[in-house]
Amino acid sequence: MPSTNNRIIKTEEQYDQALERIDSLMMDDPAANSDAGRELELLAMLVEQYEDLVYPVDLPSTNAVDRFRIDQAG
Template identity: 40%
Template structure:
């Protein structure tokens, strides 16, 4: 396979099919063929980043999701970030997510900082 910058969807699809066939061969990553495959994957990623960007999630929606996963309710956040009214206003979007609160939520809920600061 001759590797080059992907410019069309057809080239993208062809390279995806080629990569798929290479995975079936169980190629060693450090081999020449493995390095060729890694370059192909970088080209695919570059094309996907340009043509199929993934939007950043809404930070408050992620906080609510994490709360749901951990079985937390609004009242559980009061000790971390403020009054019940403030927590309610924050989760409803009426109050902004400050850097201090983002740090607390990052540490307490394990949400990546990049998501909270998006």
């Protein structure tokens, strides 16, 4: 049954609940055009938005990239 509580994620608790629901939905492997498939798509977008805000990933500096490439080249 689709959840009616799919809203913008604002807390870690809501984030954890969304991840649990995503896991549950993925186990059922819903069709993309089904209610569950649309809920899964929405939850994935909401989780991504929350992660981008709360857990940003900075791009590496040019120096770090150069050092990595030099290390990889030997």
